[in-house]
Amino acid sequence: MVINSHSSATPASLRKTHRGMILSRVQSEPGISRAELARMCGFSEMAATRIVRELLAAGIIQESRVSDQDKAKKKHVGRPKTGLHIVKDGLFAVGITVSAYHSDVSICDADGKLHASSSPENVAFDTVADAARAYASALRDLIETSGIDVSRIVGVGVALSGRTLPDRAEIVTSDYFGWANDGGQFCREIQKIINLPVEIENISNALAIAEMRFGGARDVSDFALIHAATFVGAGVVSDNRLVRGAAGVSGLLGHFRAEDRPLTCVCGRNDCLNLSATGFGLLSRLGKLDHRAFDTSKLSFYATALLNALDDPKAADLVSEAGQNLAPALDSVAKLLGPKKIILSGYLGAHDCYFNAVRQALTDHFDYGPHGSFEIVQGTIPSVEAAALLALHAFCYSDQLDYDRFALSSDRNKGAQHG
Ligand SMILES: [Zn+2]
Structure with a gap:
């Protein structure tokens, strides 16, 4: 569990931190009791009970009795046992995933399940502001037609191919847009249309965060997520924390x-791995490129051509070759970081043929096996969901939850029902 704590430990900030810890625990252990919560979070039972009462009042969690059938089975005596659960439609998060393959706007519920999504057409935008406004408008339309209570949305997540500085909500560079540092304009323009906090991450980190909280990495504290498509990058989680590096740039596996x-x-x-273990390298080997230098104006072509190649049985040998080329880098990653899992994601990474070739090459040349220190698995979270899950992680299951806003909106809803 990661709690973003930028603030000093005042009673108010501690309370926010504790709320985030309790809420995270209820989400990851549905049916948990107050006593178990207190023990696992290291609080007194009284402190845990007080926070639980607040979250119940705000309609964010609910209490359910163990069903009569379960009671008969377990022959409970005394008070019926109750457990705490997340209210699935108690809160929502929304997201914008921008990629050369397809861009998506999406909504997920408080349990991380996809509620609605749509794919705006990928067109070229003249400016950062134009792009942000187009995506934000598509997201606003999706929210309006989805029927969810807009007062229960925690925030907006943005996942895109590029280098980002989440602390400053900035895009540093984006190959997809061909833009340099945007000074935070992309996120600011989104916020003008969707008046909610915005969290931005590159796609590898967004997927790593989503796998950590809602996907295949829930049960491990150390893992690496490799995102392989046109190029390859990595999101690394060590001791439950995303590794960002001194300058906020890490995971440059492609170089x-x-x-x-x-x-x-x-x-x-x-001689970069981006040229041999990726979609770009594969397209070159297939004779699909009429140029040698990676060209950011051709990203849509690279994406379409890679998807076609992955559907073509005749390309299977070269897809396998690209996968074999990734294996030595993964062996280095494994030896350096000691992850429990390496997750392969992205259109190429999660493709069976590529994935199996990576695993076979690790087995044949790097002593990878069932009794080794780590497991190599395919990603469980599609990129369409990554951005909304990023927002859920940042603004719901953390100390950033705007509790007062949701307590008020819950009161208003109750008033409306009874009034
Ligand atoms: Zn390079």
Whole structure:
């Protein structure tokens, strides 16, 4: 569990931190009792009970009795046992995923289940502001037609291909847009249309956060998520925390040194993993490229051509070759970080043929096996959900939950029902 704590430990900030801890625990252990909550979070039972009472009053969690059938089975005596659960439609999060493959706006419920999504058409935008307004408008339309209570949305998540500084809500560079540092304009424009807090991450980190809280990495504290599509990048979680590096830039797996190729990476080199273990490298081997240097104006072409190649049985050998080329880098990652899992994600990474080739190469050349220290698995969360789950993580299951707003909105709803 990760609690974002930027504030000093005043009683009010401690209360927010504790609320985030309790709420996270109820989400990850449905049916948990107050006593178990207190023990697991290290609080007194009285403190846990007080926070539980607040969350119940705000309609964020609910209490359910163990069913009569269960009671008969367990032959309970005394007070009936009750358990705490997240109210699935008690809160929602919304998100914008921007990619060359397809862009999506989505809504997920408080339990991380996809509630609604739509895919706005990918068009070229002249400015950062134009793009932000187009995506935010598509998201606003989705919210309006979804029928959810808009007063119960915690915030907006943005996941995109590029380098981001989440603390400053900035895009540092984005190959997809071909933009340099946006000074936070993308997130500010979204906020003008959807008046809610915005959290931004690159796609690898957003997927890592989503897998950590809602997906295949819930049960591990150390893992690496490898996102392989046109290029390859990584999101690394160590001791339940995302590794960001001193300058906020980490996981640059695509620029690991590998074999020389007759291609040029965005960084200017000819020996990056981006040229041999990725969609770009694969398209070159398939003879689909009429140029050698990676060209950001051709991202849509790379995306479409890769999806076609993955559907083509004749390309299977070269897809496998690309997967084999990733294996040495994963062996280095495993030896350096000691992860419990390595999760392969993205259109290429989660593709069976590529995934199986990576695993086979690790087995054949790097002693990977069932009794090894880590497990290699396919991602469980599609990119369409990553952005909304990022918002849920940032603004619901953390000390950033705007409790007062939801307590008020819950009161108003109750008033409306009885009035
Ligand atoms: Zn490079």
